[in-house]
Amino acid sequence: MSINRRRMLQSAGAFGLAALAAPPVFGQAKPRVVVVGGGPGGVTAAKYIAKDSQARIDVVLVEPQRQFTTCFHSNLFLGGYRSFESITHGYDKVSAASGFRMNHQAASRVDRDKKEVLLADGSRVGYDRLVLSPGIDLKYDSVPGWGREHEETMPHAWRAGPQTQLLRRRLEAVPAKGVIVMIAPPNPYRCPPGPYERVSMMAHVLKASGRADAKIYVLDPKETFSKQGLFQEGWEKHYPGMVEWLGPKIHDGIKSVDPKTNTVVTGFETYRDVALVNVIPAQMAGAIAREAGLANASGFCPIDPASMRSTMDPTIYVVGDACIPGDMPKSAFSANSQAKVAALMVRGELTGASTFPARYTNTCWSLIETDDTVKVGGRYEAKDGKIAAVETFISQTGESADLRKQTQAENMGWYSAITADMFT
Incomplete structure (x- = not known):
């Protein structure tokens, strides 16, 4: 097992332990969580809420596409280092293994008063908690x-x-x-x-x-x-x-x-x-989040850094590129990390499971030429009203060819680990 895959699974396991706790707070009826967006943030949140609640929460992932092509490593496809098929993934395995339901429609609107998500066919899905991970829209x-x-x-x-x-x-x-x-x-x-x-x-x-x-x-x-x-x-x-x-x-x-x-x-x-x-134009949070009144003047969504909860609505969480992440970059690694925090907090609210202080991590690798890869990243915590960096690192100029080659091996190992974490 690679170092990156082991770290990913260890992180997932730590979040999973907190789900083993009290019975649902809603009596015999299962509370429902609707997750909108099947990218790194959304699919991760759906997986960990469903799996670690041990079927005590009804989880529905709303995503119109049946396959997801990752933006991360799409540059490697452009450069000829990856096939298009290798960056394209389906949802069948993870939904079956984790126990959440897929609804392959576009979410058109959020009715916050009724706590419902309106779908493209005119139907509505009610929620007790909503996790939004709509990514970005282009300006x-x-x-x-x-x-x-x-x-x-x-x-x-x-x-x-x-x-x-x-x-x-x-x-x-x-x-x-x-x-x-x-x-x-x-x-x-x-x-x-x-x-x-x-x-x-x-x-x-x-x-x-x-x-x-x-x-x-x-x-x-x-x-x-x-x-x-x-x-x-x-x-x-x-x-x-x-x-x-x-x-x-x-x-x-x-x-x-x-x-x-x-x-x-x-x-x-x-x-x-x-x-x-x-x-590559300017960007803003996906339309469904903005139109729900969850964004501020920046076009992105402010969140509570200790939970990923929207500051505009206590029943909604916003993860991934659409949120205002403080010191964290808008990356797949960040979205995956934020989604695990949101999943932990949602499970705590709906099942009485214990929670612990939010911890976030991120690394961004960049391939410059064959076996010449650099990275930047850090660890983050809720501090001073934002997600704040508590430790950072970055590759240095003049590094040896062996170190850069090792960094590229980490890059490929991370991709395998995070996509396995998301889609299986």
């Missing part, structure tokens, strides 16, 4: 000239699935000496190191296929980005002259894009006839 008006209707021409690929496959096809079609322009997102957004790992994978594919004369421009609205020194060291080492990162003081803002001509205009320069424009 289609955040890049001038680009909108929902331009996703095919200038793909974002920030929701995994067909967009991921489209981006790979578009990358494969970039000609020798071709130009790629990535428009990076402003904070906060899903997976802080994700755009820069994607740049690395694009450069890897171009170089490996004899197109090292191509150029990738990263137009960033941020002054700095996650693991910046590590990425820039890697780009210079592996892809000299191929990647140019431009911060806002250099490019002077994105003025417009023209999907018809693949043109990007900044305050400093105009990029014409670009072979591939990858627009």
Whole structure:
């Protein structure tokens, strides 16, 4: 058993022990928990509430898709390190093993007064507790000239699935000496190191296929980005002259894009006839959470850091990318960790099970080139009104090739462990 898988299972086991306690507080009728969203946060919450309550809670997971393609490691698919099938997972095994029910419909609205979730077919599912994990929505008006209707021409690929496959096809079609322009997102957004790992994978594919004369421009609205020194060291080492990162003081803002001509205009320069424009727009919590009145002016949902409970509604928990996670990044690892805390607290409320103080963990790995992987992460607790970092770590520049190779082995081991934890 790998180290990462062992740690994942040990963490799960610790949460599971707390479920062995008193009978349901609702008498003979089972309390019901509805979970909306089948990503890392939602499926984890559904699994641990159902499994560790030992069938004392009726758990329904509402998710329209029958298979889930992970955003995490989708960059490795882009770079040719993973197959698409290897990042795509179904729900049958985990629902059968854990005892929760699947409802493969879209959740259209939350009626907080009646404590019901409205489904796409017009039916309603009542809940005693609701766990929302709707992920992110894209702000289609955040890049001038680009909108929902331009996703095919200038793909974002920030929701995994067909967009991921489209981006790979578009990358494969970039000609020798071709130009790629990535428009990076402003904070906060899903997976802080994700755009820069994607740049690395694009450069890897171009170089490996004899197109090292191509150029990738990263137009960033941020002054700095996650693991910046590590990425820039890697780009210079592996892809000299191929990647140019431009911060806002250099490019002077994105003025417009023209999907018809693949043109990007900044305050400093105009990029014409670009072979591939990858627009990653600004983001916000999924619509169902916002429309339920659970988000604040930031577009994301404030939560109690000790429980993941919404500060807007005591019967609702928000986990994953949609919440305001304090010092934690918006990552799959974070969502999985937050969901286990929410599951623990929900079980405590509905069955009288004991609980213990919330503890969170996260690590984000990024592949720069074959066997050259870096990481950042930490441990977190509820402190000073937020989820606060109590210990952090990050790879260092100049690390040995052996250490970087070991870090990539950890990366692959973690993916196997977390997807097994989520989907089996």
